[in-house]
Amino acid sequence: MLTINSNCENTEKKEKNPIKCNGIQLDHSQSAWFGVDYLVLSFKGSPLLKGQKSLKLDMHQYGNRTYKKMVDVYYSPSTDKPKEKYFIMNFEPKSEIIESDLVQIKLENHLFYTRSMQDLKKEIETITELLGISFHSCSRLDLALDVHGNSHGISTSLKQLNQGTLLFAGRPKEIAFYTKVKKGVVTCNGVGIGKKSAYKYCRIYNKTNEILIGKNSKPYILDAWRSVGFDIESMNILNYDYATNGQKKNFNRDTNNDIWRYEYQLNRAYLAKLKDFTFDNIFDKHFLFSLLEEAKKNHSELKYNTGKSEINKEKDFLMLDFKKIAQRIKAVRGVIERLPRTIKDTFIGTQRLIKGNLRNYFSYGQKLEFLMPIRQILDSNPILKDWYYSKVSNYIYEFKKDTKINFINENLYNSHFELYC
Template identity: 30%
Template sequence: MISYKERHQVKTKSKTNNLKTTLINIDYLILSLEGQPFGDFPENSEFRFKPYDYGTSIFEVRADLYFQDLKVGTYMSKPRSSIISEQLAHLQIENNLFYTLSNEHLKNILTQFCNETNYLWKSTNRLDICLDRSDINHQYRNLYNNIVDGNLLISGRPKNIQSYFETFKGKSILNGFQIGKRTSDKIIRCYNKTLSLQLTEKPYINEYYKNNGLKNDNVWRFEYQLNSAFFRGLNEHSKADESVTQSITWGIFDKANLYELLKIATKGFFELRENTGKSQINKEKLVPLFDFEKLQSEISKNVPIIKRLKKIMLSSTTIKKRLAKSLFREYYCNNQDISYIVALNLLLEDMDMTTEKPLLYWFKNKLHFYLHEFRTKEKLVNDFDTPLFTEHQFLFL
């Protein structure tokens, strides 16, 4: 027979474990696919499209994608703009699947979809990673006030901060805050998920908490929204190993890689430090909110292979692109003077560090956009002989 003391110890241990539990998951995902625009699936396929009568502001085609009777997400293809490759398509995954399916199961469905459509998951357009934990000491609730009052400092460049209040039982309650703008390559949101689930019911998240040992009592969520610009600054250690080259696409279904992405996103953007009045912020003591190394090691012993390119490389690439645009402007304004195309062609042979392809690939997509800009915004109205330009490119490349 179990004594009262033993039962009490079991309950206390269980309660402590629930409070310490930190859950990491994907909450939002848009895949950028590359391939020929896809029509419809054959009759024997487990996939099917349910098309909309209208598309979006970016894509002409929009349809819900189903696997058997399960809605996988929304498929979009055929870009309206001529400066976007016609081979680009997006697939936005349904939110509930990240909580009701295992990562491996969802990955297998998407793999099968790509195999049947011959699409390549080339990059990630948007990825939201969430960390959920019980706020027993009100650390996260008080975090906003500590930042606003100057008790804690945020290192790095100036950032936009917005607070969010909700009315609950007639009272206005701080439900969280956001750091970063919509145009930023990353945005961080911190909010009371327990209150949010009371305002907007999502039973599958409550069930997800229950199945993973997290009591839905004052749970706060840190949500990192990583946009396409963030992923351009990432690079793999080796392009020879296929498993390495796919680490920031298919690899995101490994939760150890999600922690690595959070470490990269946090560094230099949301590093909190004490405020003791020192002249330089980086001399203040760091106040970590999460021990990413420890949380990562609890999930996997494998060393993640994702890294961010050094800023000096990205800056060099940006300078080259600006120079290429300037040379093309001079070539256009001076009646396609051949002297400018020589320098432009030599420059376009250099490597684009964001894609690891020659700058020529980037310039081909920008050519018509630049011509339109010169004529409309800069009022530089000149004739442009496209066959002559093509001849000049082939002659000197």
């Protein structure tokens, strides 16, 4: 019988279920950090930029592909502390098909590690109230769970996934392993599950290694890890010296204590399927942990083949035991309620149909017969409409590079699109 986890002793005779050798059951007393790592929010209104004594606003010289104006917003909750950057704000959409009063903000990464989510919520509410904008939706939300990789057998599990010993559950999906070669030995540092452009995308990777090889060591992440009980000193990160040219010097370190990150990237289409999703939910630890657990279902779950002569040879394999992790971080599970299924299984197919029609519209001299079906589909499905508005500028940018499309008149497109509003 095949032993699933190399961290366990040979259990060929004693242990009938290899799953008991895996995951957090190896050492469930280990620390864990959970929170948000990336957040983009959409608001409505016309930002009040003048007379803001409580804020510091730095206007960019140029906008981006979607918005004409970009502003760095600085704030301090205390008058005796210097203002720090909270987010970058984009407003005044270039395209007429995007609502003119839509405002998008991307929060700075350090905020999620340097204060509680409830404090951050109050601060964002204060800033957006000063700016005169109101919450509309969440465009992207990345949830991160950091654990000791060795205690959870993550590195070993990734090797077995690559070898086919462990299997991914659910439908066919794209998988990308992150590897490097050192002294001829291939090391797996993580895996990406799904497409980054999909409504959800999973990453499992060595976060300690990423911090060491990155340009920015992000000391606030180390402080957050230390606050939940991770032994940063034993990881030897603090002894990782910087050379004068900005490159980090090589040195030998014990990788057994490396921290691994289990992360889900969720976009607006996925979040729109949640019942009564509100601004408060984004800063609620119990809701977010339940959301992470919900996202992994039929996506990043693992199985193993028992090798027995039974009808169902595949059994669930726990790389992470969410029940015990929830106890560790004091999170309540199961608070997510999803809307009755209104999105059919052909949702992704419909997205492809829309993009194909849009490509044909530009390829054949912007003929209306290709644009009319798109409007009919979007008007009947508000979730698809939100998705379309978030993607159309990227699609047009992509089509402009297509040698088969000679010319794109965006003004004509906007007028055609508005004809069927």
